[in-house]
Amino acid sequence: MIALQPELKAQPETLAALPQRLAGFEGTDLPIEATVESMLRADFNIQRAYVHSFGDVVWLYMGYYSTGRGGTPEHTPDVCYWANGWDIVRDRKVAIAGRSERSAREFIVEQAGHQRLVLFWYRSYRNDVMPTTLSLNWDHFVGRIGGGRADGALIRLSTPMPDGNVDEARARLNRFAALIEPELDDIWPSETVGTTEPNN
Numbered sequence: 783m784i785a786l787q788p789e790l791k792a793q794p795e796t797l798a799a800l801p802q803r804l805a806g807f808e809g810t811d812l813p814i815e816a817t818v819e820s821m822l823r824a825d826f827n828i829q830r831a832y833v834h835s836f837g838d839v840v841w842l843y844m845g846y847y848s849t850g851r852g853g854t855p856e857h858t859p860d861v862c863y864w865a866n867g868w869d870i871v872r873d874r875k876v877a878i879a880g881r882s883e884r885s886a887r888e889f890i891v892e893q894a895g896h897q898r899l900v901l902f903w904y905r906s907y908r909n910d911v912m913p914t915t916l917s918l919n920w921d922h923f924v925g926r927i928g929g930g931r932a933d934g935a936l937i938r939l940s941t942p943m944p945d946g947n948v949d950e951a952r953a954r955l956n957r958f959a960a961l962i963e964p965e966l967d968d969i970w971p972s973e974t975v976g977t978t979e980p981n982n
Contacts, residue, residue: 790931790973792848794826799969800844804961807832807840825851826971832958839941840958846935849973853922854915855936859889859902868893875913876952878903878959884911886959890948891940899951901959902938907931907970910963931973937962 802809809830819827824845832840847853863870872890878901886903903911904918908925912918922932939955 790849790975792825792846792850792933792971792973794846794848794971796969796971797826797828797844797846797966800828800962800965802830804832804958804965806835807838807958807961808835809842812841821857823847823851823856838954840954841940842958842962843938844935846971847933848971849930849932851933853906853932853934854918855904855934858915858936859887859900859938863889863891863900868898871897876901878911878956885913886911887913888952890943897943897946898940899943899948899955900938900940901952901955902936904934904936905966906934907973910967933971933973937966 809832812829812831814822814827814829822845825848826846828842828844830842832842834840845855847855860870860873868891870889871892872888874888875885876888878884878886884903886901889900889902891898891900903913904915905911906918906921906925909921912921918934922934925932939958941951941954943951
């Protein structure tokens, strides 16, 4: 007989403590439209523009989904960019640094002659860098067996490529990913039995 796991309640507001200042970058919170927020259905969203003193820009989006919310983003970048009029002209896996060398997804997207480089991955309390929702769902399966916890997040970084220099943009995003990953370790939400109500 399989015993039912107790319902877990998340405390996602800890993610708001992600530093605004990171190694020369200054972050500014960007609002998310109410209609977009309702479609994302995340327990917690962060959207910021980080501008370096040298002028480099990195846009960050993170959507966190608790175990109670299902743990998996309902809208992924491959769908969202296309829906917002961007063409994905390149899609590949790339290695980025986490607790160990892991793979993330990299897009080059284009709209009206403007290009951006996009780097995104999924994260849970167990694993820091996963490239696909399939790998996140497997992580959830293992997590539920091991204690019932199956939360997760989508983390997306993007940066402009006005000169088409992919190598320079890739180095910028990888440096930024290396900055935020240790910070997320420290502020990742806890999930406990019956403490706080999930967001509506």
